[in-house]
Amino acid sequence: MSDPAGGTPRGTGGFPARAPEELLAAGFDALADRPWSARWDEVADVERLVLGSLPDTVVLHTSGTTGERRAWPRTREQLWAEAGLLADLLRPYRPEAAVSFAPPRHLYGALVSVLVPARLGVRAWYRPGFFGALPPVAGLRVAVMAVPWTFRLLLEHPAWVDSAADLTVLHSTAVLPASAEEFRVATGGARIVEVFGSTETGGIAHRRWRGGNPLWELFPDVTAVAGGDGEVPLEVRSPRLAGGARSLRTDDFVELVDDRRFRFGGRRGRLVKVNGRRLNLDELEVALQGAVRCADLALVPVADPLVGEHVDLHLVPVPGEDPDLAAAFDLIGLRPRRVLRVGRIDRTETGKMRRVGS
Structure with a gap:
């Protein structure tokens, strides 16, 4: 980590500088395992460089959490267009630097870490794991490109967070963890922007998250196909x-509020009905994370011979502790x-749990 007090490390050690053209030539998969930094603020014609360096077609894969990994090809123009939409979510906050924790071998990471x-046109740092140095961001307006465990990391480094002149967290890939609410409260209302999408669709919608379950707004180039009243795929x-x-x-199951907004109900495979009660396992996991002191936990849907559907709790305990599960x-x-x-x-x-059999 940065230092014992969680402050800003001195120098740029731990983040080898990579020329932007070198990053693009290496391919996204080759950029995922080691930290690096890049100066996009020093590129004169960034669009020409990006579109001239990427192959005509870029193939990215699903993570394999719900089955076999699958390849999803995209044109470089599609990727560049999506990067523009995500950049537009951040532009109102005038970021001067980006610090990303999202692996570029996945679509979200390729977009927010590189494109x-x-x-x-800002300086960028990429860090692939929870442990390691944090870049010097004192006095800068920073965009943090987050995956679920990033919020726990930020909570453990309050001096680093406070050193930035301004901080916006952009998050995707999974439901926000309980640590996101902890971070929001600890910082007095940190700015958190969420993106809703998948490898196959790209970004579908976005929202500014201030707690609860606010409505999602479709990106300008996305339309929802009407599917009936109530919750629909x-x-x-x-x-x-x-x-x-x-x-x-x-x-995903949603309730379409109007042509441009929807309320998220849950994901197929994470919605189960136990004793007649429909449960969103993602939401229940977040509630348990806030109530149970443990290293990790997950609710796994299983078949039950008596009631049909049920769930198991997988719990990684903290050594030497016995959490009060009954209260949770x-x-x-x-x-x-x-x-x-x-x-x-x-x-x-x-941060997504891989597929688990019952």
């Missing part, structure tokens, strides 16, 4: 869909079928 800083049209698709139906279960109104104490929960680089 969004290029669009903004979200189907979208967009010029940025992978593989040349004209429309795609997602695994009362809080969420659910007692899992089983509590499995495990050494670790297998997650992707972006």
Whole structure:
């Protein structure tokens, strides 16, 4: 980490400088495992450099959390257009630097670690894991490109956070963890911007998160295909869909409020009905994270011979501690079928739990 007090490290050690043209030539996958920094603010014609360096087609993959990894091709123009939309979410806050924790081998990481800083014309740092140095950002207006564990890291480095002149957190890839609310409260209302999307669709919608479940607003080039009243599977049209698709139906259930906004209900595979009660496991996990002191936890849907659907709790305990699970279960109104104490929960680089059998 930076230093014992969580302050800003001196110098730029730990972030080798990479020329922007070198980053683009290396390919996104080659940029994921080691820290680096780049000066997009020193590139005269960044669009010409990016479009002239990327291949005509860039293939990115799903993370494999719900099945086999699958390749999704996109044109360089689609990627550059999406980077522009994400950059536009940050422009009102006038960032001067970007610090990213999102691996570039995935679509979100390729965008926010490489192409969004290029669009903004700012200096960029990339750090691939929880441990290691933090870049010197004192006095700068900073955009933090986050994955779920980033909020815990920021909470552990309050002096680093406070050293920035301004800080905006951009988050995608998963439901916000409980530590996001802790961070928002600890900082007196930190600015958190969320992006809703997937590898196959790209960015679908965005929102400024201030707690709760605010409505999502579609990006300007996205339209939702009407699917009836109440909660329906979200189907979208967009010029940025992978593989040349004209429309795609997602695994997400939403309530369309109007032509441009929706309320997220949950993801297929994370919505279960136990004893007649429909449960959003992502929301319940966030509630448990705030109530149970542990290293990690996950609710896993399982088949049950008596009630049909149920859930197991996978818990990574803190050594030497025995959390009060009964109180936590009362809080969420659910007692899992089983509590499995495990050494670790297998997650992707972006924090999603990999597929678990029942």
